[in-house]
Amino acid sequence: MNVSPEFTAIGGNRNPAAADWDTNGSQLLAFGANHSIALWDPSDTSLHGVKSLLNGHTDVVNAIKFFPTGTPNISILISGAADHTLRIWRRSGGPETRYESVKIANEHSGPITRIAILPSSELFATGSSDGTVKIWKLVHDPDFSTVDIVLTQSITLTPRHFPLAIALATLDETSTVLAVAGTRSTIQIFVSHDTQFQLSATLTGHEGWIRALDFTREASDGNSDLLLASASQDKYIRLWRLHRGEELPAVSSALNDPVLGVLGKSLSNKAHRFASATSKYSITFEALLLGHEDWIYTSTWRHRESKLQLLSTSEDNSIAIWEADPTSGVWVCITRLGEISAQKGSTSATGSAGGFWVGLWSPDGNSVVSLGRTGSWRKWTYAASEDMWAQEIAITGHVREVKGICWSRDGAYVLSTGSDQTTRLFSEWKRDSGSSWHEFSRPQIHGYDLNCIDCVTDTQFITGADEKLLRVFDEPRGVAEMLSRLCKIEATSAELPDAANIPVLGLSNKAIQAVGDEEVIENEKEDEREAVDPASIVRKSTLDFNHPPFEDHLARHLLWPETEKLYGHGYEISAMAVSNNSDFVATACRASSIDHAVIRLYDTKEWLQINPPLKTHSLTVTALQFSPDDKYLLSVGRDRQWAVWERNAESTYALKHSNPKGHTRMILGAAWSPLEQPTFLTAGRDKSVKIWQITDDGVQLKSTVPATAAVTAVSCNRQLSQGCVQFAYGTENGEICVCIASIEEPDKVTVTTINPELSPTKAINCIVWRPGQGDSKQQIAVASDDSSVRIFGVSA
Template sequence: MSASAREFGVSRAFIGAGCNRIVNNVSWGACGLVAFGAQNAVAVFCPEAAQILTTLPGHKASVNCTFWLPNNKFAFKAKHLEHHYLLSGDADGATILWEYSLLDRKWTHIMPLPQSHKKGVTCIAGVIISPTDGLVASTSSDGAVNIWEVAFPSTSGGKCNFTLLESIYVGLKPMVALSLAELPGDVGKIVLAMGGLDNKVHLYCGERSGKFVRTCELKGHIDWIRSLDFSLPTVTDGEPDSILLVSSSQDKSIRIWKVTERNSPASTKGTYKKEEMSLASYIEGPLLVAGSSCYQISLESLLIGHEDWVYSVQWQPPLVSSTTATTYHQPLSILSASMDKTMMIWKPEKTTGIWMNVVSVGELSHCALGFYGGHWSPNGDSILAHGYGGSFHLWRNVGYGFDDWQPQRIPSGHFAAVSDISWARCGEYILSVSHDQTTRVFAPWKNEASLQKFDPWHEIARPQVHGHDINCVAIVKGKGNHRFVSGADEKVSRVFEAPLSFLKTLNHASLQAISFAEDDQLATQVLGANMSALGLSQKPIYVQAANGTPNRNGSDGFDTLETIPDAVPVVLTEPPVEEQLAWHTLWPETHKLYGHGNELFSLCCDHEGKLVASSCKAQSAPVAEIWLWQVGSWKAVARLHSHSLTVTQMEFSHDNKMLLTVSRDRQFSVFSIDRRGFDEVSYCLLARQEAHKRIIWTCSWNPFGHEFATGSRDKTVKIWAVVAESTVKHVTNLPQFGSSVTALSWLGLDCLKNVGLLAVGMENGLIELWNLSSIGGEVTEIPDVTASPAVRLDPLMCHVSSVNRLAWRNSEKCADCRSMQLASCGADHCVRIFEVDVD
């Protein structure tokens, strides 16, 4: 089989990504899927599978908010819909409409909404009026609120149409929260609630296709309004006569407002009998006039229980009370999420009608800083929070006849640019580092009963939680325990070693039963790690200490409010939840490597695990030196001088005889490396050459030879060869790409000698695979390398921002040429793994 005859199929195996840290960024749809913004992409995940299904490209700025049509509130109206729609708004003011087909599970980019906002979109809300009609409102920091009429297609092949009804200018204090609802009793009247920086709730009334008029405002909150949500009409004597509006604020309180038709049964009879006996009697507010109808607004209740800003409130979605889905019941149940790290469910007491907090769940880890939003599942049995750490938290009510909310598995990932990745030496897991100051381990969690093509991947450990943005990482590939070296925005490289708890967790993930002797090596003596107060060093926790005396205060690890609690290393028998990852899966730091004068930028390890090379940010030749460290003793054994600016990437040849470095100075260098003894290394600069017209971002060796590739900001990839182990000759160029080349990874196919597969990642997020085949020749001759495109990955599968690193799994040997895995990471916060099959 020749290189050109091969055909490749590429499928998505895994996406890891965190949520943008902003309010209104998450939406749970009636279809059961959750959408959220991950940098410039809209990510969609399935809570049942705990896997991110796809990311949708199209935005040119960070995604601020998402909204499903229909969302969880209107799930009872979505039983027979074949297509669901998703709106997403970004920091530039653009709003994009997407269509999701339930039958074939495919996404279609419909259109960006015309007449978009001039500044960032902050909130999108909507109401479904009929199977073919709805209204959507969006607000922005430009001070405008746009109201759109939505016409859903009546046939399967039709299109969804948006018509701008009105744009309301609200002044210099923009609105940040919206909610829409149908007024009870009078079909066709719509009420719009908006709240923001002036601490008031403003109510506007209008028709489905008419002008919205400001009717009244609700006062009471003393700080910014952060969230608003209308219930569906509540029923009295068989007639819908009132709706409830819940509002939350930075003043830590929640208010419930009741909107009742003046000639309705509720307003003529007065309050309910049980409420006449309660302390929470109605406080009458303003009147809302809608055409010929008049509605009385009253303060139903004031809920106080949170200790910090309440960012989100949401009514429990209606429950369908019959199989025909024509009638529904609106539960009197509210979910609130706060920056005090808790979510609460509020319900009125049966006897007094006083609203009480009946459920409280939250995150107890020290590194959390609260929740930005809370969401109900469409059927009301699960609640989802997204937090300051870009993380999701899901609880499901597993009790029968009583509340028993238990944490569930949920997708996770970085919430800032992922700067580097590295495969474990045998490909058991992948390690990623990010500017979110964490290091994470993702691994496939095997399940004997699973019939899926791929084992589902999960985050199984968070070895390093740091105080600086982490720029680079290298896994030590030699024999011995799992170790890695990371470099951050500091002048020190740090070495970490896997503890016993991680080794046992890895066994559970891979379904392997490996026993560890308790006195075998350091790894079996160290159970886990503790964090220091500044978040820089992680101290080991030893097996003897863990089995010894309990904490002096008898608590579960919390000494005082001022100190960080002791970690409790855990062996995971199933994929962990966020609370376990954030605190109980740390690795101990074993060494610090001092020497560089600036922030670390690049790291690599040789293929025997004996040498680690490091470089830092540099603007002069003395600072741009490359340090070589001896693994084990961690002594600096060499300092290599060649470049005058930052060395952007380094890689050892696969026979470990040469080190290739590329730099911002547009040059590459090839050093010969000779190990004379245990801690003696000699080196020689074989070649230094200006290879490109712009910065060289990336390089990669041919695993079966001394050819290598370089990729540059000048949008080119060049192939070079080391001839006679002394000089470097230019071999060929790949055709120019459409964007800067930022990542390369060369895979050698063992079953096809002299044939390789080069993965090319670009600044626009796209990834391409190229066939490279070399035709013989002596060692002293320049090989004849031919390049042909193998496959261009679907943009829906790729990153939406710069690809920072590419890495083939087990790139040294690929015994099975028919199935390979490629990992990538990017500035869009994503770690991605692709399955590459040869047809």
């Protein structure tokens, strides 16, 4: 069988250094995504999102930099992670985005937090939580066919602190300057003498940790002064001038600006003098940039249209572009992007995005991208004709483990949920020029980690969370019309609420109405204390767009209203299944005793519990599934037992078969096949998938499929039933296998293992086959602990 990746959604790591945009080679943007490095082309007009993931690191990727090779055919990527290792990746020629790891260095004894590169040289620097900055040299031949790195110096920071920002620049013909800052309020300037860097100056002025440093030349010629931008948690950006010569530069008029008021007292223009091998230099304070209202994470220079501009991102949900006023020389914010929101703080549907952690210029300087707390990228491109920055489609994804995934009943969209406390809906945007997958709705933004999800109907789903109860959600009209318009998904004619929101301090999504843009929202009550909450009403134009929604819409306007809560369990919900006729929901919770390891059944008409609960397991039930005809319910658990419950005349289920020693280790996955003779599969930590068949004599073990690691998920294709069982399973180390087994010849099992480069790096939590697909091409959706949602195409 041929298995190929069709879509990958994964969120970016919340670290300002964990992303870089290649300016000369591949033009790709690389960002840390959990333990992997994701490659994305923001300028791709077909909008195919994440192109590939580079696997290799064993902990969170914190720092990424492209090394300028000077040739468009070769690309070198340097990455550092919390696993203390530095990796060099190389891509050579060809249209494919395949990088290979060519060098691993283990010199640091703590997580690597920063990488800085000196343009047009072989030099780069790394900073780590071990309190050191290391200077490296890249050694390579002209075509980069062999690449190695040599450690040339290790600088221990004194007084001891962690480097959160590093910048390198060429000072003159013989010397290089290195700026280091971090968990102190000072900036240390090191200058190279021969090959070693020596501390030459300490810049004071900031009043908080310093998060970003960046050097640039004031003008495009190499003899102009160097400018250093430093951004801090004290909400200010400071500019410093490195001037060559004995005399000091003209005093900056910014110091006398009356707007600064009381701040003027802390603005010292003391000159810090130092010398390189050939020249004398001074560093003076140049300007203070005011405007952000919270911690600043990045500041990046760019010469754009013969003007020098600075891009900054902040926890206040804004991106600012700064420029010096040509007449007064005062630095002003000329563009502000992002959210200018009074609703600060939370990442819920009424709050803000939780800050922008990364800000990057595109190679041509006409686009900027930023990464927010929700793992989603945003992109703005400058339109010269309108003289404004317009937001464009970017990519989104989970930022924590994805625990549950399911297709809608008709296979039109996929829903995923996980430990980042969100539920996300992905579907295919179908248009004349092609199609691409995007996140179209974020139905649930929650206060608890979510563990499982299943669809009741095409417009209703149910989730279980750590809060011990289950919640049922109905599709709002705004989402139904958008999916109909963009994804060609037929909208139901049923009465639907317009939209939903989360009340302040609430966890339940409430249905709200959409009003026309011209309608005046009249406050019927005269008492101001009972005024209409503006968040309870949404304008119709807000929900009307002709492209996949931006992160602003997803985080605020595309919730689904909650219609029911199901109570009964005493601990965190662990497993759930909806019957194929949508009449029943079976649920289970984490348990260490037979009293809590019960399966509760609810009917979906009145949402009432059907008593008594089903009792046979003694530990947590890990998976539940109804047979295709709903005659049987299969349950498996950590007690190594599987149980088959049969439906009786009263429409309740009773124990029919069980095997207390179905596997030698805990059972983690269960699935039914579509065969006429009832056949089911179980998957366990004993590294095996077992195929069982119910006969008149009981239950027979038909086949055992061995795996290379503990099997954590299994799913059966219910559309293939010619005497064969087609199933997919996933293991705890991320391996995915697609198998076909014959019931008549149980020893004959064909196993296709997905290429490890295309597989997740952590445990597979859930696999589901897409319903309603043709025989020639099938699809599976996979949820993994590496925070990715992946869709693979399976063809014979």
